[in-house]
Amino acid sequence: MSQFTPEQSAAIRAEFPQLSETVSGHPLVYLDTAATSLRPRIAVDLESEFALRHTAAVNRGAHSLAAEATEAYDDARASIAAFVGARPNQLVFTSNATESINLVALAVQLASAVGSPARFALAAGDEIVVTEAEHHANLIPWQEVARQTGAVIRVAAVTDSGELTAEAVQSVMSDRTRIVAVSSVSNVLGITNPVRAIADLGRAAGAIVVVDACQSAAHGRLDVNSYGADFVVFSAHKMYGPTGIGALWGTTEILAEMPVVLTGGAMITRVDFDSSDYLPAPAKFEPGTPRLTQAIGWAESLRYVESIGVDAIAAHEEALGADMFAGVVDIPNVRILGTDHGVHRVGLVSFTVEGVHPHDVGQYLDSRGIAARVGHHCAQPLHKRLGVDSSTRFSLGMYSTSDDVALAVAALADVREYFGEG
Amino acid sequence: MELDDLYQQIILDHNKRRAGYGLQPGGFPSHQYNPTCGDELTLTVRLSDDGSTIRAFEWEGKGCSISQASASLMTSEATGMSVAEFERFAEGFRDAMRSRGTIALSEEDYGDLAALSGVSKFVARVKCAMLAWVAAEDSLILTRESLN
Structure with a gap:
């Protein structure tokens, strides 16, 4: 199980023009592939x-x-x-x-x-x-x-x-x-x-x-x-x-x-x-x-x-997903929904930040260029079951990198301080 | 669009202070729900005996800092207004929120609520700011119907 090399990632990312966009003056960090994945140029051109x-x-x-x-x-x-x-x-x-x-x-x-x-x-x-x-x-x-x-x-x-x-x-x-x-x-x-x-x-x-x-x-x-x-x-x-x-x-x-x-x-x-x-x-x-x-x-x-390889993509996202889980779980006062013990996970993690509503978390992340999903993710009963109303979610795609994860984790660590909870 | 335009200190303070928080029994509460984020808010407007003046706003709910601060700021700024005055006040607030940054709320007319002006540049957040106001207008209609 291993991630793409920087060269492989660069080649993949070149195929997705949206990744060169900036959001709020920062390069886009797209962590909402579970909602909608970005489009490769070759397919849109065809x-x-x-x-x-x-x-x-x-x-x-x-x-x-x-x-x-x-x-x-x-x-x-x-x-x-x-x-x-x-x-x-x-x-x-x-x-x-x-x-x-x-x-x-x-x-x-x-x-x-x-x-x-x-x-x-x-x-x-x-x-x-x-x-x-x-x-x-x-x-x-x-x-x-x-x-x-x-x-x-x-x-x-x-x-x-x-x-x-x-x-x-x-x-x-x-x-x-x-x-x-x-x-x-x-x-x-x-x-x-x-x-x-x-x-x-x-x-x-x-x-x-x-x-x-x-x-x-x-x-x-x-x-x-x-x-x-x-x-x-x-x-x-x-x-x-x-x-x-x-x-x-x-x-x-x-x-x-x-x-x-x-x-x-x-x-x-x-x-x-x-x-x-x-x-x-x-x-x-x-x-x-x-x-x-x-x-x-x-x-x-x-x-x-297929040209990139489904198994290679799965291995990349799993390895990166494990790093992302580890990064988020280490942030104080952030609670992850769901475990990583004894289960197989895809590159996706949802969490709540104590004292800060997900809508505010998402807005803060957006100001740092990070596109995350906030809300109930069309799963209200599950959120109720886990004792929360809503959450914030990071999800990976084939184009995600360890830089994306590092930037997202760093921004997430600053959220509570911005809202006066730190 | 700067994040600090949205989250002015007054908003962060009111998100914690939450003036008017706590519902008493009776009256005509209005429950409002934002289906995109699952936020909800219930608000009761209390009128003077002759029905002409807003005596108090009481509300409870859960939501983001914008929705909570907007309810708290409305309570602080609009308590004691005549009903007619509040209706114009709410209309002006709605116009500003929907203006996509072209109409700012003046501090002269809106006091600390002017801090919410920045919300109108963040289209996805306008509903958050309006939640308490929609509930207030609705509760007002229900309350006045009961007086007729």
Whole structure:
């Protein structure tokens, strides 16, 4: 496990023009990759070039431009699928991971209303298992399912140090468990969850298992099959790709069974006035004109990630993340949410500063050029569970360096004094 | 945009002093919530018996120094105003906060609240400064409705 050499880091950073910007008169220290990663020039250039020269309608028309656009779109899907170890027809494009989860949740609601297909149809008293560490995106869609169907939410607890165990999930499961929703890594704690063990429990119980892989997707090798889940979701904009596109991966079997949610053109075979037949997945979940330019840009971003090496990026971020954790933990009156003992962590750390509100912490850091995330990070229940309202978060990307970490830790150490708490 | 424009000493002091902190039972409290950061504040306006004058502001809440100081400073500067006077006062404060740095609050009219002028240059923080004021206006409406 080792960090990039200064030469390697310099080459990577040259590819991300935003890193040369200054904020408040200081060079930008970007520590908010967990919210949105910066964009490599090579991918944005290709996206721009494609939009200027190859824009055309996908999957319709016989003219050359339309055919090229269709081919490029299919190639992008194949390339993104390969990055996550999936087959192309298992990868449904959506707007983002939030929409991906909602698509499954809405399919469950539609199926529940008519009682079929059985796998997706919930009844009053059925149970949906989530965890205390879930992002709102992997909680609220299930609350809506519960409200519509009479199903009940069961919440698996994390420990005081932020750990989620398969046993905690098992303890809230029953013979009524129909859905298990869990994240690969909490966006607040940065701790890798035992997703495989949890998914095994869920599938053994006949439940649909949904994994939110947003926080691990570009920070280590994402192999969708390795989780043993039914669905895995992730967003391009956390993988050095554009906003506006994400994916729902499903097993071939579950996608075949899943009812359509959004309908219209491009997802059909035969259409009559009273009924229509649908194409197989992924097309049956992608009505309307697709996200062509975004798919091209996302695929190119991932080619860039591959050119650096996913394992090398993971090793760099892990080593740097451990230094960052050590730096933050040493600052007096700063409390880290979640442990580093006996767990695997990604390069992400959230913390509170005694006597200073996170909003003020973030403002002070910004005045030193440091972009950190403040607030509840779309995880209000987890913050409540840990006894705080909100926190400040540092998160790393492939372009982060030990200088970034040193500057952030030094600035953080000065926060309390500035606010008269030192 | 200098950080010290935002965090003047008066603001840091009022963040700790918190004039008006502590809710008494009764009256018409207004609860306000800032969904972006999870900050919340509950405030009750107390009027004179004839309903014409603001006798007191009482509030409780948790939030950043800007939201806490703004509630404390409003309490210090606006207690004792007539309702009509406060309505104009709040309107002027809102205009300044939304001005993106183009309108400064005068010390003559706004006293120590003028220290919050710098907030308007930090667009993300305007909501923090307005939290107590929105609650005050809301509580005022509820209180006056009860008098009619």
